[in-house]
Amino acid sequence: MKIKTWKISLFALMFFSYGFFRVEAKTVYELINIIQQNVISPLITLFMVLATAFFIWGVIEFLGGADSEEARTRGKRHMIWGLVGLVIMLSVKFIINLLENFFSSIG
Helix, strand or coil: CHHHHHHHHHHHHHHHHHHHHHCCCCCHHHHHHHHHHHHHHHHHHHHHHHHHHHHHHHHHHHHHCCCCHHHHHHHHHHHHHHHHHHHHHHHHHHHHHHHHHHHHHHC
């Protein structure tokens, strides 16, 4: 188990750091832009996909367990938290775009 965790960590390190080693940033703005494009944007997309899947799973649970009150309650809870996750990720994406536009207009 410990070796498997080590391999996954090494893979994640290589995957996320690949973009930084292949591009040389000449300014701080370029470095921030590289980090935003290669790390933050893919993570936001991943979390949005996960939140959508969580919401869809809740819908399936809700409709599939129509006769069971417990299944319907669990489905509702998954749908609500899926929507909360989507709202949070959209807010993060909006704030990042807002800051990016603000700082790009300054310099």
